[in-house]
Structure formats: structure tokens, C-alpha cells
Amino acid sequence: MKKVISYFALFIFFISFVYKNILAENSYVDLELVLAVDVSSSVDEEEYQLQIRGVGAAFRHPDIIAAIESTGGNGIAVGMVQWSDNEEQALVGGWHIIKDAADAAEYARIIRRAPRVIAGGQTSIAGALIFSIDQINNNNIDSSRKVIDVSGDGRANNGVHPMQIRDIALDQNITINGLVIINDEPFLDGYYERGVIGGRGGFMMIAEDYKDYAAMILQKLLREIGMPVS
């Protein structure tokens, strides 16, 4: 009986070894991108729709598809995070590896239908960054570039200052880019510039309101995906 148990244990060990080292090997992509979308109380339903439909439309744009296809077959990995206060973040629709037009269209469909899983709340940019870093670190995907693309329409009024978490991200070679919607706070761009964005090639874009979101996210994604791979 002891022998049977030993063989069985050895078999389990072998299977787990094979799974861990061969079958579950991390995928490699050129870029891991988190799209961190603000769903705090300041964002109403129509504004939410403009955001997700804007992201969906961008992933159908021929220039975006060309940029993805130019990554030489590795493609990019994208995940959308919805966030509001320090305790409220969610990865919506999971991580997707996009290599061609069909993958991009599939992702566009998923995002356009993405439900708003967080009803509202205060604004914790730090919370969004911590969650996004964690998603990047635990997605079983490797890449040479990791970017958190955080968009929002307000300063943090909850959680620690985003500057503290930005430094953690930068230590892990994660770049933070910003898309600032200045319809409520006209000086928000300065706040993002000083306290949120950073890292290799980090940049920020400004949308006057949510109606500009689609145009801006398209430009932003082009710049993020299209950056030369080092």
C-alpha cells in the first residue's frame, strides 16, 4: 500500500512539474497594457459608455491593428481595470493577447459590452495603480514593456498620494501614462504630470470632456503600441 501511495505522490509531483514548467509557461508579448478607467461617482452612465465605446472603436482602427501586427507576431496583452475608491477595483473581461485584426475585433466586442462593475465611489488613483501593478505581476505574461494607462477626471480624494505608488511602479519598470479629462477640474493636468505619470517614455494627454475621449484614447494607444521595442 505504501508503495502505491509513493508512486501516486511521485506521479502528482511529475504532473505538477510538467504543468508548471512546460504547459503553464508564460506567454511573451511586446507590451502589457492596463487600461485603468475611472468609474468613480463623478462619471455618469453616458460618460462611462463614451469611454468603453471609445476604447472599443480604437481597437478596430486600422492604424492600431497595423501597429499591433508590426510587433512581429508577439502581439500585445491588454486588460481593462475599472476603479474608484481605495477598495474598489476590478479587472473587466480578463487579459487578452491581441495579435491580429480578428483578436482586436474580439477584444473590441468584449469591451463595448463590458458592464460597469463598480457603481461609483471616491477617487483613489493610488488604489488603481496598486491594483494594476498587481494585475501585471500576476497575469502569467512576460514582456519588455509594461504600461499602465490611467484615465480620470479628478484628483485623488481617497487613499495615499499616487506619487508613492508611482515610485513603486517605476521601480518595477512599469510606465504610467495619463489621459486627463479636465471637464471638472481645469488644473488636473498639472496634478497628473507631477504626481501620477512617469517611467520610460511616460506621457499624458488631455481630453476636454468625455466626448473627446475616443479621439484621445486612439492617439494615446497609437503612441503606446507604436513605440519602438528596445
Add this chain to the structure above:
Amino acid sequence: MGSNMKIQILKLLLIVSIICMVFTTVFSADYPYVKKKAAILKTGTYEEKISAIQELGRLSSNANFVIPELIDSLKNDESHDVRMEIIRALERIGGQANATVPALIDALGDNDWQIRWAAAGALTSFGKKSAMAVPELISLLRDKNEYVKNAAISTLGKMGPISVAAMMDELYKPVDSVEGQLYMHIICTRALGALGAKSMIAVPILVQNSQNDNALVRLESVIALRKIGGDDAMPGEIGWLAEPDEMIWPKGSRSEGNFLMFAEAKQMVIYTIVKTLLSSISDPDEKVSYSAIKGLASFGNKALPAKEQLISYMNRGAPVLRRVAIDVLSSIGDEADDVIPDFVTALSDFDVNVQWAAIQALRIKGKKAVPELIYMLEYDDDALTANILKTFAEIGNEAKDAIKILLVMLQHENSAYRSLAAEALGEIGVPSLSVINSLNTLKKDSDKNVVKSAEWSLKELNRILSEKEKNT
């Protein structure tokens, strides 16, 4: 109520009181402990001081009674870091405004820019209680350091009506009166805009400035006007009336029976703002013109007088003007339904952002847009077809009337059209036999994208079917 019942209630109250006492004792910071931490400010090393101040900040209002000690150290400690930490702690404790606010005002005049910056930011926590800091914050807008200026304007912008009058003063000064006045003018205008309806009293000067010789002044004034007019919480709403200490709105108007006057005043203000925006559409500067058009989107059918002008921009303006003109026309409502054919034409615009604005405008129109889209789809125009199909997907279930033509499009020789038509059928969500059969046929399509679209739509339709079955 019986005596037994009373005894039970009293017992319950006793238990609750005991629990409250236990919790208060356990969780409140005790007086000797806080005092001990405060004492470190005098005698501790640099590290001890920083740690003690951070601890006091974390205690929040429980450290209220050591505010005098913190203020004393803020004035006298020689270490920059210690003073910075004290300001942060005072901000978090947020108490004794009569002592803390004057101390922070003193700090606004400090030689160290970081101290000025931190103090300006910390005043935000005191709301209206920091009213006495307004003159100093206004002077700080002329500070040499950008961070300090930004912190000051940000705090002013969050103070509400108490800072409006002070910022308006800056707008009355000619932009070339002193060096830097243009900058002052612009940031004060922006802050007034950010305050929304609370800056309503500034509308006349902003209207005047919308005609200024300086294009930047005109631009910022137009943006501020559209933010003030677009703020739903105009005076007359409960929020405004509930703040009797805010003296911006004339006192007499708050008297009984004057509620109607608020509504009328609101209409008058909106009328004035819309009139100004309509006039600024023709501004020689494209940015001003763009902002004026964009502003009209906040006023719904009040932008109707500009309809013809907007259609003209939609067809002939620069791409950004075309896009924003579509946004405004889509916000006008039923009275601009006759613009639907123009929106459909805009789907073939060479600028992708204009195309997207048209798709969204047609989504807002919903069912009313479907006949025109079907009509144009029959032309099989290369520049239009893909975007018409995308629009059906965006409209969703209200585009049911398009199912017949979409089934035809599933046979189109262009694989991109087949894929978009399949996806639109999934978004419309009518799981009829003909739709499901046609989509099943596409699963054998030679194009991977078409197959994926068909599979996605079938999955969606099956979900709808199983939900229906569950409900029945």
C-alpha cells in the same frame, strides 16, 4: 408598554452603553500618549520628531489638543523636513481652524517655496474656514514658483463663493496693466469656470472678456462661461439656498416667495451665455470658435438658433469643428432630427474622429436613424458601408428593422462587411431562426474574422434565448 418590556429595553441600552464605552477606551488615543508624542517635538532627534509628527497626523482629530505645540514647532523648528511634516499633520488633523489657518497663512509667506506650496495645499482641508487666507492666496498667484501658484489657484478654486469676488477683481484689471497680469487673468478665469454655478456673478465680466482683443482671454472666457452655464446646480437649487453665509447671491433674492425669481434668473443667465457662445462661433480665432461650438452642447435645444451655422461647420469646417458641430447637433434633440441624413453622410468623412462622432450621434438618435441608414446601405458605397454596419451595432436592439438587409450583407463578397454585419446581428439581439441559421452558415467562412464575429453573435443570441427560456 408593559414593565417587563421596559426592563428589557433598559437592559439592552445598558449593554449597548457598555460596548460603546469599551470601544471608546480601546480605540481612542489616550491623552498622556498624545502629549508624550507632542513633547518629542521639543526634545527629540530629527528621526524621532518626524516619526512623532507622522503618528500625530495619523491620529487625525484625536490629536486636536496638541495643535498649539505643532504650530509652535512649525514656526520655530529649523528643519525643513520637520516643518513639511507638521503642515501635512495639521492638514490631516484639520481642527482648531482659528489657530491653524493663521499659522498656515504665516507659512504662505515663508522663504522656502515647498513650505509655501504645502501650506497653500493644506488650506483646502479647512473649506470656508480658510476664507481669511483668500488675499494671501491671491498674492501667491504671483509667486515665482509654478508649484506654489498651482497650489494656490487650486485651493482658491475649491473654496467656493468666498473666493469668487477676489478672483473677479483680477479680471477687471487690464491684461497689460502689470507684468504677469495676463497669467493672473487666465488662471482666475479658469478657476471661476471650475466653480461652475457658484461663479454666476462673474458672468457679466466674462461676457465682456469674450470680446477682448487678446484671443487667449476670449478663449478662457468662453470656456468659463460654458462651464458656469452647463453646471446643473444653478442658484435656486437647494445646495445654494442652504448656505446662508455665502453672500454672493443678493440677500433680498433669498426672501420668501422669491423661488420663482431664481428659476427666471437661471434662464436669463443661460440665455446670456448661449447668446455669447452663438456670437463667439464666428470668432476669427479657430480655438475660440471651437470652444464656443463645444459649449453649446451643454444647452440642448437652446442651441437650435445655431442649427444652420452648425450644419455649415459640419460640412465645411476643420475636422475638430466638424466633430464638435456633430456633437452639438446630436444634443439638440427631436428638433434636429432633420439632420440625420447629414450625420449619415458624415460617416464617410475622411477624418476618423468625425466618423466616430457621427456614429455616436446616430446612436443617440436610435430607431429614428435606421431608415436612412438602410436606404444608404443599399447604395453599397465603399466610403459608407462599413460605418453604417458599425452604427447598427452601436444602436443595438433599436435597429431591429435592419435585420433583413443585414442578412443580405452576410452574403457580401467583402469579408469585412460580412464580419460587421454578423456582429451587428449579435448586438441587435433578435434570436430568430433565420438569423441563427445564417450565422451558423458563416462558421464555415474562409475569413477568420468573419468566423469569430459569427461565433460571438451566436453566443450572444443563445444567451438571450436561454434567458427567455428561464423566464418562461
